[in-house]
Amino acid sequence: MGPKKTDRQKIRGEIRIGLGSCCVASGSDDIRQAVERTVFENGLEVQLKHVGCVGMCHQVPLVEILPEGKEPTLYAKVTPGDVKKIIESHFAPPDLFKRIRNKLINAIENIQTDIHWDGIERYHLNVREKHVASFLGNQIPIATEYRGIINPLDIEEYRQRRGFEAIQRVLTKMSPEEVISEIKISGMRGRGGACFPTGLKWELVAEQKNPMKYLICNGDEGDPGAFMDRMLLESYPYRVIEGMLIAAYAVGATAGYFYIRAEYPLAVKRITRALEICRENNILGQNIMHSDFSFDIQLVEGAGAFVCGEETALIESIEGNRGFPRLRPPYPAEKGLWDQPTLVNNTETYAQIAYIIRNGAESFNKIGTQECKGTKVFALAGKIARGGLIEVPMGITICAVVEEIGGADTPIDLLTLTKAGAMMGSGGMVVLDDTDCMVDIARYFLAFTQKESCGKCTFCRIGTRRMLDILNRLCSGQGRDGDIEELENLGEWTKKGSLCGLGKTAPNPVLTTIRYFRDEYEAHIKGKCPTGRCVDMIKYSINDQCIGCTLCAQKCPVGAIEFKPHEKHAIDPEKCIKCDSCRQVCTVDAVSVE
Known part of the structure; x- marks a missing residue:
């Protein structure tokens, strides 16, 4: 049963329903059906809009009511049974008989069931409330601009909000060299983990004289606790596509690929449909926007191997081979997909490109720190009151993210995190507390990377296995003197002897926990787990x-x-x-x- 179709001139308001993966998993599709049923039964003249991720994953399912000429109202953790009364509190049926009928039905239900509804205050979220303001206040939406407002697949709405304005400007007013210069001035760095300067990477590909060049969007997100790319692909497909088009024009790419893990079915579905709509609207294909520029994008689904997040392993996978990292140099910018120059950028990187072109490099450059400009999207999870997707300026402290937004005063930027023994990564942030055993946590993350190792590099294949064996002994009360030093030695050699980022960073959880929580390792050698988490020792x-x-x-x-x-x-x-x-x-x- 669908909502009553209404003349747009008579629409009295809008109801927005979040339908990202997190929302759907929490039951938002049931909410959608309840909303459609209520609108239909009451003959309401309202517009129903399916929107992408709002970021407040700790409050889903979310429903936002926007009566015509009034302030919007956001409701959190809504249940299907309460949808009817929430909607009726904002929109009265246009028919007098239906209004009287609703009042009678509500009165009879209260008498029969003796259940009194708690009222809309139970679900209402006020953006001025401390817990909501703290979550939203420190954020700067660039990649996530218009979150919870736009329909992910409505191309006309995207255009109304300056969508495709950047690619139009590029095609009509800028040369490829000028585009690359603008990206370099912005100070943009890749958001996939390595933080390589984006403009320089584009320049290296543009300098290649090959007639065939490729461009790839790396959406193969597999880090524990990370779901940023999934959200961007599901909620802002046109923004990512526009960024890819600008990059393709700048470097002279002739064909493009989305590489998205098959475990993200909603992202795959929306990107597939968005590509079709773009072709129908001359945004992809031959002579884009009536220009001399032609470019199209295909979608390839990854099989879930974590190592394929590394760009050369990803290229091997697209070519139909096993996902083994390649020895570099040559780099993909010189010899990538099918031995042709290839530009590989992360989903979030492409999602921020249109903003830079549309608003100017300076508008992006003034956000962040001297070394790291702009914003970063993080997935905030773990032992925290307000988990979800956040976009914050580079340089914000971990304390601000965890305690203020989510409910360590180390600034989040490339150099500071590297000095601390950590890395920016793709943006998954899992919060732990003092009841967690750091040795066991290190074992958990190392077990993940050891399992995901492709096995090509001896240091990664055997080094991580040996480290995991030692951690298993420590967590079972069989630690020995010298285990800590052996872990440090194996970790350093694994980092030095591995080809790709997986092997080079796999020892990080072990090395950093030894660095900051050495006393816990020493306690395990003595047969005691201070937190009582290691069951074999309690x-x-x-x-x-x-x-x-x-x-x-x-x-x-x-x-x-x-x-x-x-x-x-x-x-x-x-x-x-x-x-x-x-x-x-x-x-x-x-x-x-x-």
Whole structure:
């Protein structure tokens, strides 16, 4: 059942529903159906709009109501059962009979069920409230401009908001050299992790005289906790395409590719449709916008190998080969896809290009730090109250991101993070606290990269395996003197002897946790996990605080606690699986963990 079609002249407002992957996973498609049903049944003269990611993933599903001539109202964590009353609080049916009917139905429902609705205040988000203002206040939307406002696939709405204005200017008023110069002046660096100067990379490709050149958008995002590229591809497909067109014109590329992991079905679907719409509107294909410039883009789905995020492994994958990194030089700028000069940039890099051309390099250059200009999109997750997608200026401190936006005063820029032993990466930020075991966390991330290693480089293949073996021993209480030094030695050689970024950065979680939390490693060698996270090193027991309430015995999934009402209980260590259920259910802190 769809919404009632209305004459645009009679529309009395707009209802926006977020339909990004996070929103859909939280039930926003059910919200959409409830909205459509309510609009249809009441004959409301409103426009329904499906929008992309708002960034406030901790508040989804989100519904925004925009009555004509009034301030918009945003509702968070909406349930399908409450949609009807939320909409009716803003839009009355145009028909008198339907208005009377709704009041009668609501009254009867209250009498029959004896359930009173909490009211719209329960869902209403005021942008002036501290927790909302803190999340949005420090952000500068460039790649995420018009978040939660535009329909991802509405090309006319994109045009109305200055979409394709930059490529029009480039094709009619700028030479390729002028475009590259503008990008260089902006100070833009690649947003995929290496932070290589974007203008210089474009210049290297442009200098090649080959008649055939390729351009690739690297959307193969696989880092734990990262979902920035997915959001940009789902919510701003035309913005990314426009950035690719500008880059193709600047470097003389003749064909382009989106490389997107197949695990992002919504991103694949929207990019595929956006490419079709662009071809229909002369934005892609021959003589784009009636110019002499011709360019088209194909989409290739990656099979999920993390190593294919590295540009040369990605190129191998597009060619139909196994994703092995290539020895460099030559670099892709000289010899890339099918041995032709190839420009490879990250999704976020392309998403910021149109802004620079449209507003001038200086508008971008004035944001950020001396070394890193502009903004960076981060995926904020972990032990934090307000997770989601944020876009903040380069140079903002980690403290500001974690404590103010998300609820370490190290500035987020290339040089400062490198000095701290970290890296910018693609933008996944996972927040931990003092209850997390740093040795176990290092083991988790190293296990991921070790599993994803393509195996080509001996140092990466064997070095990460040996490091993981040591970490497994440490977390099982079998650490030995010299393990820390061996981890440091293996880590440094793995970084030196690996071809690609995966191998060069795989030891980072181990080396940095040793650097900042060495005492935890030393404790593990002595057979103790300070946080009690390593289950092989802890023991559960019941102390004298026990009152014999039997809650722990009832909760234990393996029968490790005998049911003895009004008596002190005991845990059978042979049966105990250390699931922590007994401690969580105990009301008198009678369960000890040692």
